[in-house]
Amino acid sequence: MSKYDIIGLRSAGFRSNGFTLVRHILKEKFGEKWFFEKFDDKKSWGEAVLTPLGKF
Secondary structure, three states: OOOOOOOOOOOOOOOHHHHHHHHHHHHHHHOOOHHHOEOOOOOEHHHHHHOOOOOO
8 A cells, every 4th residue: 555545435425525536536537527527317427416415
């Protein structure tokens, strides 16, 4: 393991401390307008990353 390795834990959604990384990854995959790309049949990636997780 190096100092550049990333360890991920499974979660129901994105956490605020990982949001910058999520945006970076989606921008690399889809380009500048990543937020318009389809997440599923009902919403875009922009809507998906902004959807609250609910209560814990």
